[in-house]
Amino acid sequence: MDEKHRHVIIKTSMGDFTGIIISEREEGLMLKLENGYQASISKSDIKSIEQLPQQERKKQKNASPPKIDKALPVLPVISVLHTGGTIASKVDYETGAVKAQFSPDELLEMVPELSGIARIKSRLVRNMMSDDMRFAHYNLIAFEIKKEIESGTDGIIITQGTDTMHYTAAALAFILEDLPLPVLIVGSQRSSDRGSSDASQNLAAAAYFIAHSDFAGVAICMHNSMNDGTAAILPPCKTRKMHSSRRDAFKPINSSEIAIVDYANGNIAFSSAKHEKRNPDMKLKIMPIKENLKIAIVKSHPNMHAEELACLEGFDGIVLEGTGLGHMPISKTDEFTDENAKIFSEIEKLCRKSVVAMSTQAIFGRVDMNVYSPGRRLVEAGVTGNYSDMTPETTFIKLAWLLSNFTREQIIRENLMLKNFRGEISERIEDNFI
């Protein structure tokens, strides 16, 4: 037991308490009592503290690599690269919050069925909240993926926090060209320290999908409903976190799931036969995102001010989350709307030096700036992205990637925002909605 967990008897005005000191602060301390509860004891109530001999803690087996039964057929190799988040967590006694702080082997011990599906390699790449990720991390992960492929693997699972998973998925899809095998991004909405955590099932479904399908490419693997039992394999550039807390928060936008996996019953149902397939002959090429790029996302809204855009002078790219079909408040229509003219001139200014791309804050549906005159004015001003059905987040990632691998002129002249590199554009939207 480490020094912090002192075993003591504390005599107070409320009574005597025996237990382990969990944490100490100015005002008092937290004591873990023998009945398991944590009690808060005020320093002012304490009469005495007496140290007791340290307790024998129950011997806990340390997580060890799973034994490979040589008699069984050789299972495929899956590399798990952890970047942190709720999929791997434990309690932080200082703040009382759940923090990323957990060894990869302990995670695998939590999901024993993984060892029956594949031979698991596991590595900690980073230990961070997904909100803190930057372009540098996407590149880092991409290079780790390349390293894994070169050292020999049949598929890769990236674990990270769910908040920005859809950004990471899109980024990796763009960065990794000619990916010969599957890279699945997996997270959990419920912390992995609890019995109901979706972490185990998401991981197991991802592993099963890698081991039992010919799919190649980047995808997200998360619950597809509030029920346990099945998971969805989601397109990396057409998925978004649509709920702050539900297990099935990730939904395809203007698209369908690639497949539904029922790993307990051994069933994989693809939505369509067409998908990128494994090809060991493909040579992975990394097209990274320039780490010093400055890209902003600005959400249009009533009562907007030109300053919200003016401050972006010098940015390489701006993603506009327009309203409806891709509109901004740029028309002066009466005595109250003077500001709108200023907003328009800011947009014009930005279009001259940066690349400004439109998306819709309605999330679903397609941008079409031809229908109303504000839209047409924006196109004339140089805003790109007309006919795009990409989410604002995918637009952001794609813009960053384009600016990293093409010139500004190319992007505009060849309308690269609308060129379909990784399936991020749907030429046809069927009836997919909420």
Next chain:
Amino acid sequence: MKEELKNLGIRCGLEIHQQLSTGKLFCRCPSTIIEGEPDLRVKRKLRAVAGELGETDEAAEYESQKGKQFIYNFYRSANCLVELDEEPPHEPNQEAIATALQISIMLNAKPFPELQFMRKTVVDGSNTSGFQRTGLLAVNGKIEVSGKKVSIPTICLEEEAAKIVERTPNHDVYNLSRLGIPLVEIATGPELSSPEEVLSCAEKIGMILRSTGKVKRGIGTIRQDVNVSIAGGRRVEIKGAQELRMLPRIVEIEALRQKHILEIKEELKKRGIQKIESETKDITPALKNTKSKILRDALNRNGRIIGARLSGMKGLIGKELQPSKRLGTEMSEYAKKFGVSGILHSDELPGYGITEKEAEIIGNELSCSENDGFFIIASDSKMAREAAAAAIERAELSVDGVPQEVRKADADGTTSFMRPMSGSSRMYPETDVPPLKISAQKIRIPKLITEIADEYRERGLNSQMAEIVSKSAEREFFDRMVESCGNVEPRLIFSSIYVTPKDIKKRLGLDISGIGEREIEKALYALNEGKISKQAVSEALALVASGESIENAIKKFESISASEVEAKVREIIASFKSKLKPGEQLREGLVIGRVMAVLRGKADGKLIADIIKKNI
């Protein structure tokens, strides 16, 4: 206390769980339990995980071993995403905390300056998150029961679990509407030393809880678990006592059960048995011609008959531990957890279609010597072997005395094995809910029901009425009516609220759901203002039960003045006189009857009688 219990060294403690009637503890859903077809069914599985100090919990592992699927019935009017474990918990319900604090103070316990909720791992499916949120609110309280000081070491505030609807081998179905209702858990020390003391203690604590006016009422809203041990025995936790009144019987039977187990322990010692030796064997070929239906049924389904010898246990397996329950029953209960329907043991054979010769054959197959016992299980081979191992485990524990278990109380006061007792390592902080600062300063302590009943007696209600009012949910209404209807006798107010409606239902067979506080209030106000007579109150309420509105009912009975009564009486007498034949006398009875039929309730009965007398 019964003679046979006196020297056992009985020690009991109570653990009372009381549902509060405030909103749910960690979300803003109402604390209502809904039955029937759910709005949604959600399917889940749970896993056992390691606790905060890296230890896993035995009981949790035991449950999750079974790998079951859980189906949760979700009701929109009582459930939200929090109960589905799809949203983090909200700020704790302030009213629930205040009520729990009131209770703590009334039990003389000391609250901590901060309330830290913990996650208590529960993977039997009754909590969607795999844990129950529970917090230790106050400690070191005490109350007096039958002149004895009983300690109240802990008072906790926690959330109620989902309610089991159905258990099948593959899945359990739970009703989610109950999940999240606030629960106050009160644990006493083991100072209760007789069945009677246990009952008195439970009654007193129950009364204190009801005095807050914030506890739910009805079946299942309060649960009393009792811990029982005797000298030389071990603490056994008994859950599921349906009624308070059953507690003494449960305690009695458990104390004797432990006594009988200790007698088995002694006997084994006498026989020189330090450890129960046992071997399991598949003895199916030896019994292939049996005519026993139980065995045949299993064999016909491709089952096997697995037997096990138990050294030195002849005659002990059949020893009665509780009325109609033997050691063999307890072994069977362990076995049943693995899916078999039970065991058959040597002390109950011949029987169940198994002949004496067959019993002999079994004994030989299992190499039993004179003092040995055995049991057999007929089922699917794998299940039978697992079940046999469990039954052997229970047999082996006999050498050691009373197993420390959690047992379930049945309706007759006997108990059956539920699960092993769990350790304390299964709690870790609920980090989604920041610790709450607790201040007892602004807490108003309600009067105890017993004190209130005394006060009513002092104000003129008889003892029985005082007790009824003080315990009732309508007490505030009663007080209000007494306060605002100064011209009405409290006794009449009492009967209008507590007696008349039930009487109407009984006498007239009418549906009294339409008689609410509003209707009774209007009737009493009308009486208070002299608009209707005393008798009219119950008559008006009866009309309401027939479907009339209270306003119309009151109108029908509005009193007429004395002069109006006089005029009516004269009118009726005159009409009778006009119909008289020559020489016929006016019959008073008929007149009274007619007058009452016409004037019923519209004036005071005595007044009417006087006026009739005067005019005849």
